[in-house]
Amino acid sequence: MADDPLNMSAADAVLFSREDPMSFARGGRLDEIHVRYETYGTLNDSKTNAVFICHALTGDAHAAGIREGETKPGWWDSMIGPGKPIDTDAVFVICPNLLGGCQGTTGPSSIDPATGQSYGLDFPILDMADFVTVHRKLIAYLGIPTLLAVVGGSLGGMQVLHWALTAPQDMGNAVIIAASSRLTAQNIAFSAVAREAIMRDAGFSHGHYLEEGTSPDAGMSIARMMAHITYMSEDALGSKFGREPQNVDLTPGFGVDFAIESYLRHQAEVFLDRFDALSYLYLSRVMDYFDPFADEDACAKLAARPIPVLVCSFTSDWRFSSAQSKRIVARLVRSGIPATYREIRSDAGHDSFLLPIPEYGDVVAAFLARGLQEVSS
């Protein structure tokens, strides 16, 4: 405990079975889903202080702390830890790698026991409901009846929304950050170009690159570079890079010359080391189809069993703009659900949800503290 104030723990769970298989919302079944997850903090005796984290498109189970042999902390280390907004001195935090991911949880690059090869494009098409099905199975496995809160940003926030709408009894509070209930045509357009880049890379080998020994590196690099442009506000790109040369002077040619080009190329390179093309395709596609409010009765369950919902967005986020968050809030409020909306001022674009912005941290901290007090009193 003194050694690790975070009390970080990594584990793997095998969920479902032949008798109780995972049924995918759009068809398909698997007998086993392996889930890698990390936990931080300590679960209290009444099991009422668990906070569940839903990670975003390229996230993983390692949300906080520093692992053996590494120097960089987890992706949400600014948010999770002792004394941080998600305060591990008070709450128990669970963060699984998403279904379809490539960091320990079953996904399209996992080996299909039936064939001995990776599932590839034969892996079932995923739906937001499938993520939540696996999340719910995990908390049952962990023996937690009701979560204090479910928290997520971007694709993580979309999972929180789906979960709150379909199984509100699982949680006391929901936090939906930098998310959307319905991607815009522009969002879908960028997603389509990324997918085109990956699938048309000869190294993609129709999804069987693992067996073929190839790799769609160029396509993944392009997808990642383009995504990074959408994650940063134009102003932030300007202040951070402007038109600065990478080296002393500009030397016109077709290589890397401007600092922004070097940054993008670096982001692409580190991404190739840690993320898988099939996961990228499968997880991003889920976002394109997510449209919970298309159903008139979408809010009925949550309205019948309302919970406090905090929705946050950032002023410079043009990937999932404040308008998209306001749409979520408006729909919830119209259905009588106590949704609170906070727009946080930030120049950092969509990436803001990962950053230690004081106002943002305070809002989340206060919301969770109130929720914790309610279950503790």
Place this chain on the structure above:
Amino acid sequence: MADDPLNMSAADAVLFSREDPMSFARGGRLDEIHVRYETYGTLNDSKTNAVFICHALTGDAHAAGIREGETKPGWWDSMIGPGKPIDTDAVFVICPNLLGGCQGTTGPSSIDPATGQSYGLDFPILDMADFVTVHRKLIAYLGIPTLLAVVGGSLGGMQVLHWALTAPQDMGNAVIIAASSRLTAQNIAFSAVAREAIMRDAGFSHGHYLEEGTSPDAGMSIARMMAHITYMSEDALGSKFGREPQNVDLTPGFGVDFAIESYLRHQAEVFLDRFDALSYLYLSRVMDYFDPFADEDACAKLAARPIPVLVCSFTSDWRFSSAQSKRIVARLVRSGIPATYREIRSDAGHDSFLLPIPEYGDVVAAFLARGLQEVSS
């Protein structure tokens, strides 16, 4: 004349020679530059009514009218013609294919007479000054001492700016539309991703795809799809496509499912038929380096011989925003140059400069009519 009110004519000019070669601003020389150009209208006896058109990144000499065997008119048919803002009943219009282009003018895919192969990446790196050098050679070849006006949008507008700053004596008026004097980091970022997509396509064959019989189609498709997203405003994408399925219902998978995806794919396909990868690389790279106002004395020549300059931008253009046009105007005005600025309301994004928007047409028409009247009186 009765047959063709536009009086459209297409021709090829061979400019420069061994004795008078083309010297490129960033190094290199070529003994001959072939230029394809079209003209419309009739040059008056005093040769004072010529309007020179500078096309944009993927434009060509065919700015207006319908060619034999085709159904689609030239790229600026909404702007150029009898009774249109650039009124061919009153002015003579010249539109050449840009140096570095692939529609009749010498470029990187042209055959290097010295090697019998395409220049490929050995073609000299281009600079805005080189475009203007060739334009000036063309008007000398055509025997026109002073142009009534030089007009261009996007990359075309950047050429107009460079020309007006460096050889204002060539023209009576300048029209700079949806342009920039200095790309933002975001602009450069998108440009870098497009270049990455093309150059990393195995079919690019290090620029010698013509000889190798390959083609960087995937890379070009990705570049074009991404460019199209930046040319359209988010609102326009939403109203035009929203989340409509391409077919009756959405059928989740990894192919084309949403209407916006079908549109982007179509745009990419038609682009492959008409545009060349090396030209795309060379011409887009010019934009990244263009920064005329970096020089304190940039406006000295134009201030010494001022001409009316009309600068137009469009409200929803996020590729070359109004802020970028305002920067041009501010610098010109500060130097005592009579620059007029008009921001046109439009939902069509960067593409607006190609569209028949009434306020836009009126502004350009009035500006040119005033200019024509001055040389006619």
